[in-house]
Amino acid sequence: MSDLAYRAAGRFWAELAACGVADAVVSPGSRSTPLAVAARNQEGLRVTVQIDERVAGFCALGMAKASGRPVALVCTSGTAAANLLPAVVEAHHSGVPLVVCTADRPPELRDAGAGQTIDQVKLYGHHVRWYAETPCGVDEPDYFARLAIRAATEAGAGPDPGPVHLNWPFRKPLEPRGPLPLLRASRDQPVVPVRPLIEADVGAVSRLAGRRGLIAAGALDVDEAGAAAIVAFAEAAGWPVVADAGSQLRGRGPLVLNGAEWVLGRAGLAPDVLMRIGGPPSNRAVIDFAASCGAADRLLVDPRRRWEDPSFGWTQALASDPVALLGAAAGRMPPADGAWAAKWVEAAGGAWDRVAATLGADDLLEPLLAATLLRALPSEVALYASNSMPVRDATSFWPAEALPRRVLVNRGANGIDGVVSSALGAASAKGQPVAALVGDVALLHDVGGLLAASASGADLTVVVPNNNGGGIFSLLPVANGGADVHFEELFHTSHGVSLGDLAKGLGIHYRQIERADELADAVATASGVTVIEVPIDHGAAMEQRRQLAALSQ
Numbered sequence: 001m002s003d004l005a006y007r008a009a010g011r012f013w014a015e016l017a018a019c020g021v022a023d024a025v026v027s028p029g030s031r032s033t034p035l036a037v038a039a040r041n042q043e044g045l046r047v048t049v050q051i052d053e054r055v056a057g058f059c060a061l062g063m064a065k066a067s068g069r070p071v072a073l074v075c076t077s078g079t080a081a082a083n084l085l086p087a088v089v090e091a092h093h094s095g096v097p098l099v100v101c102t103a104d105r106p107p108e109l110r111d112a113g114a115g116q117t118i119d120q121v122k123l124y125g126h127h128v129r130w131y132a133e134t135p136c137g138v139d140e141p142d143y144f145a146r147l148a149i150r151a152a153t154e155a156g157a158g159p160d161p162g163p164v165h166l167n168w169p170f171r172k173p174l175e176p177r178g179p180l181p182l183l184r185a186s187r188d189q190p191v192v193p194v195r196p197l198i199e200a201d202v203g204a205v206s207r208l209a210g211r212r213g214l215i216a217a218g219a220l221d222v223d224e225a226g227a228a229a230i231v232a233f234a235e236a237a238g239w240p241v242v243a244d245a246g247s248q249l250r251g252r253g254p255l256v257l258n259g260a261e262w263v264l265g266r267a268g269l270a271p272d273v274l275m276r277i278g279g280p281p282s283n284r285a286v287i288d289f290a291a292s293c294g295a296a297d298r299l300l301v302d303p304r305r306r307w308e309d310p311s312f313g314w315t316q317a318l319a320s321d322p323v324a325l326l327g328a329a330a331g332r333m334p335p336a337d338g339a340w341a342a343k344w345v346e347a348a349g350g351a352w353d354r355v356a357a358t359l360g361a362d363d364l365l366e367p368l369l370a371a372t373l374l375r376a377l378p379s380e381v382a383l384y385a386s387n388s389m390p391v392r393d394a395t396s397f398w399p400a401e402a403l404p405r406r407v408l409v410n411r412g413a414n415g416i417d418g419v420v421s422s423a424l425g426a427a428s429a430k431g432q433p434v435a436a437l438v439g440d441v442a443l444l445h446d447v448g449g450l451l452a453a454s455a456s457g458a459d460l461t462v463v464v465p466n467n468n469g470g471g472i473f474s475l476l477p478v479a480n481g482g483a484d485v486h487f488e489e490l491f492h493t494s495h496g497v498s499l500g501d502l503a504k505g506l507g508i509h510y511r512q513i514e515r516a517d518e519l520a521d522a523v524a525t526a527s528g529v530t531v532i533e534v535p536i537d538h539g540a541a542m543e544q545r546r547q548l549a550a551l552s553q
Contacts, residue, residue, distance in 0.1 A: 002034070002173045004139050009038035009168075010183040011141040015148035017044045020156075020190030021070050021099065023429065025060040027053045029076020031116065032103035033174040036074055041180050045072075048428060050421075052448040053080045057087025058410075058418030059452065061096050062425025065221060065408050066382070070097035070156040070191065071429075077104045078116035081123055086417050091163040092127040093412025094219070094279070095304060097156035098163040100128070106136050106169045120167050130154040133167045141183065149189075157191045159321070160304040196303050197324040204318060205275075205325065206332035208297060212340045213239035214271040216286055218278035219246035219411040226323040227252060227404070230277070233326035238336025239273075240344040244282050245385060245394035246409035251402050254345050258400045259352030261285040262552040265292075269344060275299040277322040279411050280308055282391050285552070287311075301325060352400055354551050358544065359397065362515050364534050365541045366390075366465045367397045367548065369519065373437060373463055374402040376520040381433045382406040384423035387416050388472045390437040390465075416442035420449030424458055433459040435523070440466040443531075444497060453529045454506045461526040463519075467536040469494040474542050503531045 013024075024039045025048045026032075040047045050056035053075050064071040075081055081102040091098045104110075105117045122131050132147065147166070155164045215234055222230070227248045234241050234255045242260040243249040249256050263269060264285055274295040281287050290298075291311035300307060300314040303321045307314075318325065359368040370393035377383060383405060385391040391409050408426055410419065420443065423436035443450070443464050453460050473479060473491040481487055488494065503510035509530040511522050522532045 002175060002177050004137055005034035005170050005174070006038055006176055006180055007139065007141055007183070008134065008144045009034045010041070010180065012144040012148045013039050013042040013045060014183045014185045015145040016072065016099065016152055017042055018185030018188045018190075019149060019152035021072055021152060022046060023048065023060070023063050023067070024072040024074060025050055025056045025063070026074040027051060027056045027076070027080060029080055029103065030174060031105065031170055032074055032076040034170055035101055035103060035168060037176065038180065039072070039074060050452050052452065053083035054086065054418065055421040055446070055448040055452050057084040058090075058421035058446075058449065059425035059428070060098055061087050061091050061410070061418070062384070062408070062422035063429035064091070064096045064098060065422070066426035066429040068221070068223075070099055070152055072099040072101060074101045075103065076116065077102065077120065078118050080116075081120055082118065085124060086415065088124045088163050088165075089127050090410050090412045090415065090418070094410060095161050095412070096163070097161040099151050099155050100124070100163055100165045102165065102167050104167050104169040106171045123167070124163070124165050127163065128165045129160070129162045130164045131167075133169070136169045136171060145185070152191045156193060159194050159196045160306075161193065195321040195324050196319060197328060198318070198320045201318040201320040201325055202328045202332070204316060205299070205329040208273050209237065209333045210337075211272045211297070213237055213273035213275060215239050215241045216274065216276045216281060216290060217241055217243040217247035217249055218276065218281045219244055219409050220248055220278035220322070222248050222323055229323050229327040229330070231256060233330040233333070236330040236333040236336065238338055238341045239275075240341050242286055244278070245391060245398060245407045246282075246411060247278055248406065250398050250407070251404035255341055257344060257348040258398055259348040259350075259355055260344070261396060262351035262355065263347040264289040266347065269347060271295050273297045273299070275301065276309070276314075277301045282411065283395050349400070351551065355397070355548060356399070358547050358551065364514060364516055364519065365536060365544050366393050367544065368516060369463070369465050369534055370394050370437065371397040371399045372516045372519050373435070373523065375399055376523045377405065377435055379403040379405050381435055382408060382426060382430070384408045384419060384426060384434060384436040386419040386436070386438040386442045387411070387414050388439050388442060390439060394437060417445050418449065420446040420462060421452065423462070424449055424453045424456060424460055427458040427460050428456065433461070435461045435463060437463050439471070440464055440468065440495070440499070441470050441493070443499070444495060447502070450502075450506055450508060450531075454508050456529070458529060459527070461523060461530045461532065463532045463534070464499060465534050465536050466499060467538040467541060468496065471536070471538055471541065474538070475545065499531060499533045
């Protein structure tokens with residue numbers, strides 16, 4: 001059996017590497033031995049080992065987001081495969097290409113009390129683009145070559161990329177009985193993502209020339225050229241842009257607004273056209289504005305054809321890739337009257353000045369922390385922003401003078417899990433420094449990611465605003481219930497963990513700071529894996545957020 005297993009796995013990896021898959025994240029296990037050993041033996045495939053499958057899943061997700069290429073995952077059978085589910089769910093919702101390979105017992109050992117055996121058939125349900133179970137003990141190398149091509153194509157070549165799942169049953173013996181076969185791909189044909197462009201969509205956008213438009217941009221995985229093409233359209237059309245931090249658009253000119261959320265809905269700024277590109281906005285003010293906006297034309301651009309918008313308020317859905325669409329439409333737009341955009345730029349700029357005054361310049365609460373970090377990080381350092389408040393703060397308090405940078409977010413399922421592991425994956429894939437802005441609860445939820453980072457050699461700086469619990473719940477109506485709803489016990493959930501002791505136990509550099517000038521210095525001098533903790537006075541933070549909310553009234 002082992003010779004057949006290694007021929008199958010070897011041909012699979014050879015073809016997968018030829019399709020452009022350069023990374024495989026492997027977790028140790030017995031049943032997955034043929035997959036792991038054959039992957040490690042494959043020329044052109046870098047294997048990263050993570051002992052925790054949950055960490056491995058998010059590490060692979062971060063690699064794929066940063067590189068733009070599918071990444072493979074390998075684990076053994078049983079609950080090991082189940083621990084990949086959170087990362088698979090996030091990859092499904094955010095469109096990240098993963099090739100998930102789970103080892104399994106052969107059919108005769110299933111439902112028979114064999115150890116580490118669960119039902120893995122279609123384990124991830126509808127959260128994968130495609131599923132296949134490989135035949136057990138079949139000497140058909142060409143079949144496994146086709147399997148690899150199909151997996152890479154389903155994961156990363158279509159307009160809706162995402163995870164695929166291959167379940168691999170193996171019979172013993174699992175160890176190679178001789179030299180490993182050196183198998184090569186039948187062809188060298190990297191998978192190229194499809195960027196759909198529909199001519200009718202270009203016409204639908206260009207017909208709106210001369211109208212007062214506004215672009216709302218959620219999370220977008222676009223490169224420098226793609227971001228530049230979107231901004232070029234905005235300039236050609238004269239349409240301001242209200243952009244999430246994860247849109248890759250912030251800092252790219254005056255039409256990409258700072259302070260916009262404080263003027264949404266103001267008289268004289270009502271658009272005739274509202275266009276949304278990217279994922280759903282993270283900012284509540286933008287979400288509410290989009291739901292209530294009275295624009296006659298409301299366009300949702302979604303090449304994945306999911307039409308994700310809970311308000312159901314869009315008048316037209318366009319299935320073209322936003323970069324291709326707006327790049328093509330820009331050339332058809334006549335010179336714009338700059339008066340409409342100028343009103344937005346002036347109003348948002350004034351709002352940002354009031355916001356900046358409210359933030360202050362010295363004592364760090366979460367909003368000033370986000371703004372200071374975005375100023376202090378060199379432009380080549382990517383930022384991984386956690387869900388809950390960090391991604392919202394990076395969006396709301398992006399300072400006007402901050403440089404453009406890559407901002408990665410896990411906004412598919414919007415969970416707080418696996419953010420450190422994802423940031424580690426991004427740092428590993430790019431071989432460049434990455435900073436992560438992570439709340440204290442999210443950090444504790446991914447201690448395994450810190451452990452993996454400590455042994456990785458990556459350049460990863462983790463900045464942690466520590467308010468000793470789930471601070472975001474204090475912004476929800478349930479907080480008004482106080483003791484009647486057991487708010488502190490059930491929602492804020494103070495943990496009392498010493499992050500300094502945690503970092504020391506993991507062999508990680510650690511620094512605690514309280515002032516903005518200290519943060520700039522800490523970021524500049526960080527090396528290797530570093531945790532920078534910022535203690536947050538939760539009461540003062542809530543009072544400041546109330547003051548900031550009042551600025552839009």
